[in-house]
Amino acid sequence: MSKYTAPRGTKDITPDDMPFWHYIESTSRSLFSLYNYQEIRTPVFEHTELFERGIGDSTDIVEKEMYTFSDKGDRRLTLRPEGTAPIVRAYVQHGMHSKSKVSKLYYCGPMFRYERPQAGRYRQFHQIGVESLGSALPICDAEVIAMGVHLFDELGLSGLSVAINSVGCPVCRPVIEERLKQFIGLNLEHLCGDCNRRFDSRPLRILDCKNSTCKTYMTGLPDIRDSLCHECKDHFNYVVGYLDNLGIPFQINPQLVRGLDYYTRTTFEIGSDQLGAQNALCGGGRYDGLVSQLGGPATPAVGFAFGIERAVMILQEMSDYHQRVNPLVYVAPVGFDQVAKSFLLVDRIRRAGYRVELETSKNELKTHLKQADKLNARLVLIYGEDEANVDKVLVRRMADRTQELIPFDHALEYIVSELEDDTF
Ligand SMILES: [Zn+2]
Ligand SMILES: [Zn+2]
Structure with a gap:
């Protein structure tokens, strides 16, 4: 502990x-x-x-x-x-x-x-x-x-x-209290100290006493609405x-x-x-x-x-309660040199209103994908040396494991249309 x-x-x-x-x-x-x-x-x-x-x-x-x-x-x-x-x-x-x-x-x-x-x-x-x-x-x-x-x-x-x-x-209220006191007064000696103390000044409080013994003496209570x-x-x-x-x-x-x-x-x-x-x-x-x-x-x-x-x-x-959260995009720069440009893309996606996890502490594609799976990401964007050389981003759909190379400057547009697609 x-x-x-x-x-x-x-x-x-x-x-x-x-x-x-x-x-x-x-x-x-x-x-x-x-x-x-x-x-x-x-x-x-x-x-x-x-x-x-x-x-x-x-x-x-x-x-x-x-x-x-x-x-x-x-x-x-x-x-x-x-x-x-x-x-x-x-x-x-x-x-x-x-x-x-x-x-x-x-x-x-x-x-x-x-x-x-x-x-x-x-x-x-x-x-x-x-x-x-x-x-x-x-x-x-x-x-x-x-x-x-x-x-x-x-x-x-x-x-x-x-x-x-x-x-x-x-x-x-005074009429209600008087009727209550007439009823409660018969058993006052059996009620708790709080109830006894409140009997004269605040008899209504006796009705919400949490003491279980006091509660049993409330059966048969006159309906206060009659007063x-x-x-x-x-x-x-x-x-x-x-x-x-x-x-x-x-x-x-x-x-x-x-x-x-x-x-x-x-x-x-x-x-x-x-x-x-x-x-x-x-x-x-x-x-x-x-x-x-x-x-x-x-x-x-x-x-x-x-x-x-x-x-x-x-x-x-409730078993049928499910929280709706907006889908997650996982961005995986592969190699330190790719971090700055990935960060730029991440910034664009967040400003478009989407949830993004940028993971820079992993260098292996395999560990990236494992982590993205764990976080339940819908899309993974892979940006490594190969992608950087052709100025493209690899977009992977986690649901069906398909992927596509998209020109870097069109990536945002493509990602937004993927996320808006509600058939997932
Ligand atoms: Zn009244
Ligand atoms: Zn009591």
Whole structure:
């Protein structure tokens, strides 16, 4: 084993994995642009207070999972554990609310949580997320959910379904919490310390307690949607109506509250039958109070985020997934004197937009061909003394081992037409 390894809970994204990452990132970017979303990038660390106020100080994230430190200027800083609070901070800081009625933003980058590492779960993990700020309309929730489903469809995942719930608004939340407390209160002594501590101030958090004993006491829980106010009920019915209209399958899950305090009304998760039932690919919801809570004007908003690691794992398990890469040209100068002119040809091919491997450390034609085979090159260009004497290049097609001598100055044209030929 090497002397130094990546810290526990982190991992290198190696060149073998990278095509999957690029595929997910580029598919996400082009899909989000169809919905007219724009990218935003925020720092990986923020003032700790942003997360304490934004995510809620009685959540697992803030209580147990944040990487918090003081810098040399004694500022309390935290590596971002999620993307929404920083986006909202930037939205307020840049006065985006005054520039357009609705701001549609997406982000992509590393997040940090001190969690127990398990398969597909890391302490530095990566999320892609979207935030639509400025509209309170239920069509907006439905559009964000539909966009998530569209994205995973586009990535090639099958059996997608949405789990959805409403966690109410400041008007009906106290009613919901009261009913929950009546139900949970009967068994409070059996629940864990966290649940007991959160019972009075944040009873909704008990629903996402990860403790398995606590979970067993949640069966028979009253449907919190019965306590929703009229506006919240209407909103929810419209959202599921729009999903129905698009033919997006969904199940209502009355216990789905998500582990963050800022959600209001809609909460949702998107899952795939390629994952276990408990495993969501993506989660999100509406957060109408967060912008004002972080010092901005009252602004309704809705968004989602998903973990790239998990999406990569699923794609890697799918046997029918093949990465398309553009074909490789292998250029083999035979002899040192042929290197400069070969390099010139290589430069021309690369500028035409093709992938080229220039190999100058081998002098034997045989070893060149072996290496080209290993790299899966489509064409090999051989340029040795014989070719130089007649000012030509030998172009060898690796698929059928045929080859042809082409005048040096026509080589580029010939190679491009060979590579454009898609019958290989
Ligand atoms: Zn309400
Ligand atoms: Zn608990």
